[in-house]
Amino acid sequence: MLRSGGERTGSEIGPVPGTMMKQPISFHPLLIGSGGLSAHLHEYFTLTGVPHEVLKDSRKLSGLETILAQASKTGPFSHFWLLVSDDALPALSRHLNDRYPEIPQIHSSAATSLPGAVTLHPLMSFGPTLYSLSVYESFPFVLIEEESKTAPGFEALIRTTFKNRMFKIKGCDRERYHLNCSMISNLSVLLWSAAMKAGPGLEIEWFIPILEQTLKNFGTSGESALTGPLARGDQITLNRHLNTLKGLPEHGLYKAFMEYYADRS
Numbered sequence: 001m002l003r004s005g006g007e008r009t010g011s012e013i014g015p016v017p018g019t020m021m022k023q024p025i026s027f028h029p030l031l032i033g034s035g036g037l038s039a040h041l042h043e044y045f046t047l048t049g050v051p052h053e054v055l056k057d058s059r060k061l062s063g064l065e066t067i068l069a070q071a072s073k074t075g076p077f078s079h080f081w082l083l084v085s086d087d088a089l090p091a092l093s094r095h096l097n098d099r100y101p102e103i104p105q106i107h108s109s110a111a112t113s114l115p116g117a118v119t120l121h122p123l124m125s126f127g128p129t130l131y132s133l134s135v136y137e138s139f140p141f142v143l144i145e146e147e148s149k150t151a152p153g154f155e156a157l158i159r160t161t162f163k164n165r166m167f168k169i170k171g172c173d174r175e176r177y178h179l180n181c182s183m184i185s186n187l188s189v190l191l192w193s194a195a196m197k198a199g200p201g202l203e204i205e206w207f208i209p210i211l212e213q214t215l216k217n218f219g220t221s222g223e224s225a226l227t228g229p230l231a232r233g234d235q236i237t238l239n240r241h242l243n244t245l246k247g248l249p250e251h252g253l254y255k256a257f258m259e260y261y262a263d264r265s
Contacts, residue, residue, distance in 0.1 A: 028078045030077045032055045033056070034058065079103065111178040113171065118154055119144045143169075
């Protein structure tokens with residue numbers, strides 16, 4: 001159980017799942033989960049003084065009654081923030097809603113929709129090392145447009161509590177949005193890892209400048225940032241690369257990129 005002090009106020013938050021009951025105006029969530037996102041949000045809230053607590057035991061929920069009793073003395077929780085795997089979300093949400101229907105629920109799964117709960121997705125990659133305050137404040141929160149309409153005041157509450165930008169997407173776009181996030185943040189890591197394995201064993205630090213500049217170029221120019229033999233159409237060089245990778249798992253990956261680019265050209 002972790003706790004952070006300080007308090008910020010905002011406008012009225014949204015409805016309890018399945019109701020239109022109004023709640024206190026301060027943001028005071030109970031984070032439920034023991035994964036990386038829970039650890040990062042705890043660090044962020046601690047740095048900014050947002051009052052909160054963390055319940056790591058999301059399966060048995062041992063200690064929940066004690067936490068709720070303690071919170072009743074210092075101010076009730078405004079939300080349960082569910083930070084568990086997509087597969088575990090529905091059952092946890094139903095259980096909490098059955099026992100504590102007066103406490104609204106937030107979750108951060110871009111791919112999963114929960115009845116009565118509000119999606120608040122941080123558009124950021126959260127690694128094993130905690131970040132600085134400036135990094136935490138740099139990423140946007142993403143809301144589902146239709147959910148925001150059923151939770152009056154929630155968006156204003158989040159905007160008042162945090163400095164992060166906030167974007168909205170339609171519910172029909174959430175699966176493609178999640179695919180978008182996964183490909184950008186996860187497949188890129190696999191690609192960089194494959195590139196390092198294909199090389200002569202150089203240090204990753206050597207490539208940080210080219211990775212950073214490539215990202216900046218992509219941010220300003222999109223696919224026009226592509227350089228190298230693919231962009232130039234140097235087939236002889238591309239074939240040499242394939243020959244170097246022959247018999248390795250990276251061979252299929254490189255060939256797939258060549259075919260993908262050829263299909264788009």
